[in-house]
Amino acid sequence: MDLFDKIKSDRGPLGKHSDVSEGYFMFPKLEGDIAPRMKFRGKEVLTWSLNNYLGLANHPDIRKVDADASAEWGLGYPMGARMMSGNTKYHEELEGQLADFVQKEDCMLLNFGYQGIMSIIDALVDRKDVIVYDAESHACIIDGLRMHLGKRFVYPHNDIENLEKQLKRATRLANENGGGILVITEGVFGMSGNMGNLKDIVALKEKYEFRLLVDDAHGFGTMGATGAGTGEEQGVQDGIDVYFSTFAKAMASIGAFAAGDKDVIKFLRYNTRSQIFAKSLPMPLVIGGIKRLEMLRSMPELKENLWKVVNGLQNGLREKGFNIGTTQSPVTPVMLSGGVGEAAALSYDLRENYNIFCSVVIYPVVPKDVIMLRLIPTAAHSMEDVDETIRAFESVQDKLNDGVYRKGELAAAFAE
Numbered sequence: 368m369d370l371f372d373k374i375k376s377d378r379g380p381l382g383k384h385s386d387v388s389e390g391y392f393m394f395p396k397l398e399g400d401i402a403p404r405m406k407f408r409g410k411e412v413l414t415w416s417l418n419n420y421l422g423l424a425n426h427p428d429i430r431k432v433d434a435d436a437s438a439e440w441g442l443g444y445p446m447g448a449r450m451m452s453g454n455t456k457y458h459e460e461l462e463g464q465l466a467d468f469v470q471k472e473d474c475m476l477l478n479f480g481y482q483g484i485m486s487i488i489d490a491l492v493d494r495k496d497v498i499v500y501d502a503e504s505h506a507c508i509i510d511g512l513r514m515h516l517g518k519r520f521v522y523p524h525n526d527i528e529n530l531e532k533q534l535k536r537a538t539r540l541a542n543e544n545g546g547g548i549l550v551i552t553e554g555v556f557g558m559s560g561n562m563g564n565l566k567d568i569v570a571l572k573e574k575y576e577f578r579l580l581v582d583d584a585h586g587f588g589t590m591g592a593t594g595a596g597t598g599e600e601q602g603v604q605d606g607i608d609v610y611f612s613t614f615a616k617a618m619a620s621i622g623a624f625a626a627g628d629k630d631v632i633k634f635l636r637y638n639t640r641s642q643i644f645a646k647s648l649p650m651p652l653v654i655g656g657i658k659r660l661e662m663l664r665s666m667p668e669l670k671e672n673l674w675k676v677v678n679g680l681q682n683g684l685r686e687k688g689f690n691i692g693t694t695q696s697p698v699t700p701v702m703l704s705g706g707v708g709e710a711a712a713l714s715y716d717l718r719e720n721y722n723i724f725c726s727v728v729i730y731p732v733v734p735k736d737v738i739m740l741r742l743i744p745t746a747a748h749s750m751e752d753v754d755e756t757i758r759a760f761e762s763v764q765d766k767l768n769d770g771v772y773r774k775g776e777l778a779a780a781f782a783e
Contacts, residue, residue: 380731384707392711392727401425401619403748405724412724413752415742420589420697421669422747423659424619436654444650450636453647461656462624468664469587469595469612470604471626475635478648480613483623484582485511486641487611488551490634491580492517495546497537499530499577501563503556508582517546524556527567534575548576554583554597555590558732558741560694562586562597569606578608588617588663589697594670614652618659622648672746673697679753680744687761699742700728701760705767710738712772713763721759 378385385393397414398406401424405414423429445453458476466474477483488511492498498512498519512519518540520533530550537548552563568579583596591599596612598604609631614622625635637643662669677697684691690702705713707729714727717740728739742756766772 388711392714395724397724403745403752407718407724410719410722412718412722413755415699415723415725415744415748415756417745418585418616418743419619419745419747420617420673420743421619421663422672422745423617423662423669425747426662428662429619429655429658432658433651433655436651440650440654442649442651445647447647448643448645449647450643455647455650455653457650457653457657458648461653461660464657464660465624466626468593468660469610469626470599471610471628473629473632474624474626475632475639475642476648476653477623477625477639477642478645479621480584480615480623481507481510482641483613483625484508484611485514486639487580487609487625487635488512488549489514489640490638491578491609492549493546495541495544496549497541497544497546498549498551499533499537500551501525501553501556503559504551504553505557505582505584508551508553512551517544524559525561525564527564527571530568531571531575534571534577537577538575547578549580550577551580551582554581554586555696555698557585557698558700558728558739559692560585560696560698560700561692562590562600562695565598565607566601566603569603572606579606580609580611581607582611584611584613584616585696585698587612589670589673594663594667614656614659617663618656620652620655620659622652622656669746673744676744676746676748676750676753679750680742680748680756683753683757684760687757689760689764697744699744701740701742702733703738703740703764703767704736705738705772706736709767709772713738713767714740716763716766716772717759721762723756723759 401417401419403413404411445455447453462474462476466472484507492515494516496517498515500521501524502521503524520537522530522533541548550568555562586597588594590597595604598607609625609627611625614620681691681699684701692700692702694700710727710729717723726741728741733739
């Protein structure tokens with residue numbers, strides 16, 4: 368059989384909708400300056416789909432630093448991987464500041480978040496080691512696990528009792544093989560919005576020998592008294608052995624970092640293959656990162672404004688009877704009941720008739736009978752934006768309950 372025959376006959380659970388969804392529900396184009404209100408298909412919409420938590424993406428001070436750094440350095444400098452020819456004092460300066468901010472001894476810059484966490488997992492473990500991980504871990508963690516040649520055990524999301532069972536299994540196997548144990552979880556889970564139970568996981572270190580890797584992409588800059596993340600929020604930052612985050616959320620940029628003890632970070636610098644064999648992070652992104660971190664540290668009002676909007680949105684939705692699950696973070700999932708066709712019709716109605724743009728999440732990310740509308744509040748949103756959105760959600764909820772979205776042509780086109 369030709370390798371591509373199966374691609375033509377089966378485009379996958381999301382790809383099967385591409386003929387009717389591409390360009391609208393999948394791969395949509397939001398245009399204009401990054402802000403709560405942008406253009407979609409020539410029409411202004413109130414958008415809740417940007418991971419711009421602190422509103423830095425289009426902040427004038429950030430825009431100026433990005434532009435000045437690009438003009439001074441260009442996008443090419445430095446050329447080469449950092450180990451060979453691409454290191455600079457600015458890369459090292461940003462690493463030092465990040466390590467200090469997240470309360471770790473040292474830090475390593477990474478080019479991308481998704482690639483970064485995969486590479487960190489690959490570098491930390493070998494075939495003798497055992498990984499234990501949360502079942503709701505992000506796709507980047509799962510892809511990192513696929514690279515692991517040793518054994519791995521999964522525990523149900525935040526189920527500490529089951530985690531302990533898996534640690535017992537992992538301990539026996541690690542002792543037999545002469546390996547170690549790595550536990551992986553997220554600080555804030557990007558779909559549900561709830562926190563990983565880091566406090567109870569760290570407490571298990573008193574009974575079991577393991578190291579803890581935390582992907583805190585959604586917690587960095589948004590959680591904790593200073594914004595240092597979910598470990599700070601739960602008072603166990605020192606119990607996280609490798610702290611990982613991306614710049615793609617609160618920092619509104621490109622890049623990532625891993626922080627931990629000096630000897631661990633030195634090992635990663637010499638063994639993380641995606642960094643050893645890849646071009647260094649371009650200088651404008653590094654200079655921009657330094658400025659973003661400076662603002663994150665010196666402007667607590669950014670996080671305060673974010674949480675004002677978060678609390679207004681989440682409390683307002685709860686008061687109107689909406690199910691937003693167990694979120695403990697800015698991530699705000701709104702769970703409704705309906706199939707794929709109803710999800711498409713409802714989302715179309717929100718965008719075209721209420722001018723609200725938010726991500727709609729369907730099977731296989733959520734169960735078949737669930738429609739998740741995922742909202743990402745930011746410091747740039749206003750309480751007027753919140754009120755407008757809640758009113759729109761009330762209206763579409765009524766239509767969903769009345770079966771309106773089962774009757775339209777668009778719903779039929781998306782029907783399973």
